[in-house]
Amino acid sequence: xxxxxxxxxxxxxxxxxxxxxxxxxxxxxxxxxxxxxxxxxxxxxxxxxxxxxxxxxxxxxxxxxxxxxxxxxxxxxxxxxxxxxxxxxxxxxxxxxxxxxxxxxxxxxxxxxxxxxxxxxxxxxxxxxxxxxxxxxxxxxxxxxxxxxxxxxxxxxxxxxxxxxxxxxxxxxxxxxxxxxxxxxxxxxxxxxxxxxxxxxxxxxxxxxxxxxxxxxxxxxxxxxxxxxxxxxxxxxxxxxxxxxxxxxxxxxxxxxxxxxxxxxxxxxxxxxxxxxxxxxxxxxxxxxxxxxxxxxxxxxxxxxxxxxxxxxxxxxxxxxxxxxxxxxxxxxxxxxxxxxxxxxxxxxxxxxxxxxxxxxxxxxxxxxxxxxxxxxxxxxxxxxxxxxxxxxxxxxxxxxxxxxxxxx
Numbered sequence: 001x002x003x004x005x006x007x008x009x010x011x012x013x014x015x016x017x018x019x020x021x022x023x024x025x026x027x028x029x030x031x032x033x034x035x036x037x038x039x040x041x042x043x044x045x046x047x048x049x050x051x052x053x054x055x056x057x058x059x060x061x062x063x064x065x066x067x068x069x070x071x072x073x074x075x076x077x078x079x080x081x082x083x084x085x086x087x088x089x090x091x092x093x094x095x096x097x098x099x100x101x102x103x104x105x106x107x108x109x110x111x112x113x114x115x116x117x118x119x120x121x122x123x124x125x126x127x128x129x130x131x132x133x134x135x136x137x138x139x140x141x142x143x144x145x146x147x148x149x150x151x152x153x154x155x156x157x158x159x160x161x162x163x164x165x166x167x168x169x170x171x172x173x174x175x176x177x178x179x180x181x182x183x184x185x186x187x188x189x190x191x192x193x194x195x196x197x198x199x200x201x202x203x204x205x206x207x208x209x210x211x212x213x214x215x216x217x218x219x220x221x222x223x224x225x226x227x228x229x230x231x232x233x234x235x236x237x238x239x240x241x242x243x244x245x246x247x248x249x250x251x252x253x254x255x256x257x258x259x260x261x262x263x264x265x266x267x268x269x270x271x272x273x274x275x276x277x278x279x280x281x282x283x284x285x286x287x288x289x290x291x292x293x294x295x296x297x298x299x300x301x302x303x304x305x306x307x308x309x310x311x312x313x314x315x316x317x318x319x320x321x322x323x324x325x326x327x328x329x330x331x332x333x334x335x336x337x338x339x340x341x342x343x344x345x346x347x348x349x350x351x352x353x354x355x356x357x358x359x360x361x362x363x364x365x366x367x368x369x370x371x372x373x374x375x376x377x378x379x380x381x382x383x384x385x386x387x388x389x390x391x392x393x394x395x396x397x398x399x400x401x402x403x404x405x406x407x408x409x
Contacts, residue, residue: 020044021072021190023108024090025053025100026170026183031060032100041074041103050105054115062179064142066112067166072187074103079156086160089167090185108186116142126165145169212326213241219254219331220269221304221349226325229262231318236262254331257284263322265313269331275300276331283313283322290317299353304330307355328352 025032035053038045057064069076077087085091093099105111122143127150147165149158166185174181212225228237242258242265254269264284270277277298283291291313299305306328313322330349 019107019190020104021108021187022074022077023050023102023105024185025057025102026065026090026093026098026166026181026185027057027100028093028098028170028174029061029180030098031180031182032056035100037100037102039101039103043104045102045105047106047111050102050108050111051115054111057182057184058115058141060180061182062141063173063177063181064116065145065170065173065181065183066116066142067145067147067162067169067183067185068109069147069162069185069187071189071191073190073192075192076155076159079159081154081156083160086156087163088160089163105186108184109188112184112186116144118144126169213239215242215244215258216347217244217247217256217258219247219249220256220267221328221330221347222256222258222267223328223349224324225327227260227323228325229320229322231320265322267329270298271331271333276333278305278329281311281313283315285315285317290315291322297355299330301333302350304328304349304352305355306352309355309361 025035027033032053035056079086090099094101102108122140123146124143125146125148127148145165147158147162166183170181170183212223213227215222215224226237227239228235238260240260242260244256245259245264246255246257248255252271254271255266256269257264257266262285264287266282266284266289268279268282270279275298278295280292280294280296282289282293293311293313295311297305297307306326308326311324311327315321328349
């Protein structure tokens with residue numbers, strides 16, 4: 001049952017455009033002048049709105065005429081041949097504001113049938129205007145007019161003949177009724193099938209940031225996210241927590257060495273009165289230094305230093321590299337030690353100083369290129385404005401032009 005319901009839903013979606021059709025309202029006495037019309041073909045008039053128009057037409061007129069095509073669409077209205085548009089009389093009524101055009105009405109024929117019943121005595125099929133005098137005797141309030149098309153007749157010719165029939169029938173009924181007459185001209189179905197494509201919004205995948213690892217020593221806190229080594233096209237990621245191999249204290253400095261499975265990292269801190277700095281980070285293999293990166297960055301006491309720019313350590317021996325994608329570091333002075341003989345898990349990072357809150361290498365490179373190009377542009381504009389054209393009498397290769405004249409006596 002669910003599969004059948006899904007199929008019907010898809011069928012209804014694909015055929016949704018066939019539920020709308022254009023409608024002409026002939027109102028030569030302008031009894032529906034209060035009805036506003038939106039000429040936008042993409043604005044769909046709902047059944048409720050069209051029902052209000054029908055009710056107003058019934059209240060304000062004596063007779064309602066319904067001209068019905070078997071199929072009707074906007075393409076029929078825009079047809080032309082060597083004689084021009086087939087709807088000559090309807091177009092004249094539009095110019096004179098005596099005809100209203102509704103480009104897209106939801107199920108107009110179905111709505112009209114619910115308000116105007118079809119009986120044997122009020123349904124007529126016309127091929128031309130020869131029987132127009134027999135269709136109305138002044139007794140009933142509404143009637144239907146269907147069109148009989150001829151064999152081998154083009155659609156444009158048929159619509160031109162229908163336009164003439166509509167005009168003459170409306171004119172005759174108006175002469176007999178002697179009161180306002182309103183007519184609706186539409187079709188049973190819209191033959192144009194437009195498939196609607198429903199696009200479902202794609203939810204972006206949630207980015208789960210790596211939790212990283214936190215290393216606690218007796219004198220500092222470290223937090224690393226994304227530690228990996230690269231050797232050519234090979235890449236190895238290290239997600240384990242390194243061990244504190246050695247920590248050396250001096251009067252105004254601290255050196256902390258941590259060991260991974262394949263290498264060791266050694267951080268050298270320098271302490272000042274009001275702040276601390278990271279002097280450098282060394283890369284070691286089996287206790288031997290194979291690479292070093294100078295940093296000389298830091299933060300005030302009780303503040304941490306955090307950076308999202310990768311910290312890269314090049315192994316000068318084999319050309320490999322150790323990269324830390326994101327790191328946060330904070331050492332402590334003697335008054336804020338975590339504990340020489342152990343660690344205190346309650347200790348946490350203080351407020352952070354970011355390594356590049358406003359600028360990074362990419363932004364600075366972009367600004368440099370921008371200023372360089374702007375300098376070239378400025379030089380060109382200034383040079384262009386300093387160009388002066390020679391006077392037409394100035395020629396450096398000719399003798400000066402001398403004009404002599406004599407005063408008359």
